[in-house]
Amino acid sequence: MMSWLPEGVSTFAPQIDRLFYGIYYLTGAVFFAVQITLLVFVFRYRHRPDRRAEYTHGNTTLEIVWTVVPAIILVVLAFVSRSTWANIKERIPPSDFEMGVTAKQFNWEAHYAGPDGKVGTDDDVVMDNDVYVPVNKTIRVVLRSKDVIHSFFVPSMRFKQDAVPGHEIPIWFKVTKPGKYEIPCAELCGFGHSGMRGWLHVLPQEEFEAWAKEHKIGSTAPAAAHG
């Protein structure tokens, strides 16, 4: 089943996939344990007129065991997840490149610094639905929305973040493989939600620089100081 996962191309992918697989095996084991037990019981204890069911109201030891064991497993799982979550969402590494993405019905606007070398000013270079980034660089993006809530989703990167009007949400990622990846919008945003997609073009550094020059991108480095 897990073979349906798209190839992972960001630094997030291995971390998330590891957890995904872990939970897959864990829940798979629980699944088989429960379903097989159910089938076995149903088969073994099927009705026979000459038999009488055992008269028991329960067993406290068992109750404790099957409360405590799942509780421990789940809490451990929560702690393991926590550290991955922190790596992705809380510890934002220093960026190599900064840009903005603004969602609107029904396009992704990519904002690059204009001649002034700053993102988010009037002279930004803006393009619809095509996001170009260099490979193996930490990209920092300020995610905005002009109208309704959208969600920036790159399946191959295992990355998703809602874009909320009135909020500027800082996100970051580092793609590990050059290529062209789809950016579907993952949050219902109106009749054009289906079909709202852009492309993430991940270029090797030199190609990216050539592209940036051609499009008069002011600065590719994190010129505007980051905090």
Next chain:
Amino acid sequence: MSEAISHADVRHLAATHHEQSFVRRYIFSLDHKTIGKQFLTTGLSMLVIGGILALLVRWELAWPETAVPGFGWVPEPIMFGGIIPPDTYNAFFTMHATIMIFFAVMPILVGCFGNFLIPLMIGARDMAFPLLNMLSFWVALVANIIMLASFFVTGGAAAAGWTSYPPLSDIPAYSGVYWGQNLWCISLIVLGISSLMGSVNYITTIINMRAPGMTWFRLPLTIWALFITAILLLLALPVLTAGLGMLLFDRVAGTHFFLPSGGGEPLLWQHVFWFFGHPEVYILILPAMGIASDILAVFSRKPIFGYRAMAFSMMAIAGLSWIVWGHHMFQSGMSPVLGTSFMMSTMVIAVPSAIKTFNWLGTLWRGNIKFTTPMLFALGFVSMFVIGGLSGIYMASTPVDIYIHDTYYIVAHIHYVVFGGSMFGAFAAIYYWFPKMFGRMMNERLGKVHFWLTLIGFNVTFFPMHILGIGGHMRRIYNPTQYDFLLPLQPVNVLITRGALLLGFAQLFLVVNFFWSLFAGPRASRNPWEANTLEWEAPSPPPHGNFPGPLPTVYRGPYEYSSPLVAEDYLPQARRLEGRVAAAPAH
């Protein structure tokens, strides 16, 4: 108080009570059993409508932008010669979910079975407030009509998802929906009033009107479940009402509660909605859990395993359900630190469900299991609910949720818990209590065909949705073939739609069985399943006032199956044993 009245009086009143007119008896009836049946009628009708909407959704996903056979008559701009346009698609799944949750599953499980079973199972003659009870149905019906009417207004029905996130749901121009969304809000506010009336009644009745000897820990688990559900409803729905009021005001009164342009906050809606929404999903599952517990014990001919653990775990679920709402908002822009704490609470809330699962298995262990149709559905419930619960664990893990949020993984989860859970529970309940409700048995053979076709159709429909989710397939898109990376998954969509058609077809067996049995089924005896609980002390169907003669007295817990005290394998709660064994231990 005024209700204080002696036994003799009651018998006198019951005896002299004269025949009521047709209208009083079937339409504006004050009898909890009739009101229950009214809820069942509307709930099942809405289930058909919700199901047809689901099938339309499925058609579009498998064969995008092709005409749905038989739907050419739908006028433009809703459909174009049978082709579903994107905005209509959005309206369809929005209304599918709204109808299924608020107008099918809740009326059937809470409205119908809550009404029908509470007085009968606790040994009362009716609800505490029959008139309020009747009003609660009629108010719900008004809500129902408003919701259905929204299909016919300009701009069509609400199309912002059943979660109706603003600003999409807030500014008509964003969605193209005008009165549809307003009516959606109004309908749910009205439904909130109905539900409030219901809760008041259920809670009062269970607290105050239990038969003599019916202590709290002799209540059947169905009643525990309904009691806890009523409390959740009481506390959760008013919060939704507050949110709906604000949304409606934004739309019609020019306020900006959820609009950043006026200083408002879109995320606030999400907090309000999910603060209601998560307790709501347990409102959908708890009655089914209670029902399954009762049915499993009856047909295993065995006491329920861990009665108190079962009752306490439901309370734990209800309590914890108030602190997990943020797990729907991990990717919403909410602070990641908050995300972590919501992940913790979500993991913890799976523990009481684990307790319940294992106790169900414990109930089967060394039982003497009879495979009647209700039992098959109860077993199906356990099996399917576990799958749905386990997929919840993936989503509870915040990093994994980054990927699967808003994909079909969630859609798979939803349906395993609400269809595999709540609906299987509802089907089990219908087959189990039909004899009591209508005085006739349902057909077992048709019932079994219904079960197996439903089980197969259900899994063919919803299991592959996990695969779609793993493939990254977004939910709420009307045409997956617009995306390159989803093209390889399209055959799965086709398979799912075939499964859904089978699932819809399977339900025809229920329809046929239901109506055939209603008129031609064999007469049901008083206690056809040889069960212990009090409703089986009353005739099938019970008369007005439920128990002819005095109310039953309860001597023991509800699950004394295969007790060594008696030769038969059941020992009803109301049977008095003479001599030394009269006071059997409750558990």
Next chain:
Amino acid sequence: MTLAGSLAMPHRAPSFRPVERTPPIPNAVVAIVVLVTGEAMLFAGLIGTYLIFRISAPDWPPRDLPRLPIPVTVANTLVLLASLAPITRALRRLRRGEGAGLARLLGTSAAIGVLFVAVQGAEWARLIHHGLTAGSSLYGATFYLIIGCHAVHVVAAVVWLLVLAALAWLGRVTPERRAGLEMATVYWYFVCVLWVALFGVVYL
């Protein structure tokens, strides 16, 4: 509201009595406590929203908008609290087994309620005239939503009291049949106490 009305008339019940033993707490009291709990959650939702907006706003109330009229409202609050006296008297009398003068007492409480709503309405008209509208700001929106929602509850409670007053006048509220009044009293107390809480949160 219909709900309130229906609770006032528990006597169109079916021809048997649903309860055959006297529970320790009467049905009517349990029911009204449950109802009030649900209503409290509605207001909890509204107040929660209000507090979130208030805490996250840079200045509250916004500088260019009119202040809420505190002295008038304090007076009005006292008026509302005064309405508790007649209804409490009525219930006490009924519990003691006296049935006289009920209609007048209930009518008085209801009338005070009407006065309270009328003063509120006048204040609203003034505020709107001065530019504090629901659409003008979150401040106005939350104010009208919460206070308006409370006003609706007061009106509903007033209707309930009037129905009871009419019933009392017809002699249909008696020491034996006082469930309606027991409930209405709890509800009226809820509405008044809630007002004090809202006044504290919203006006001060």
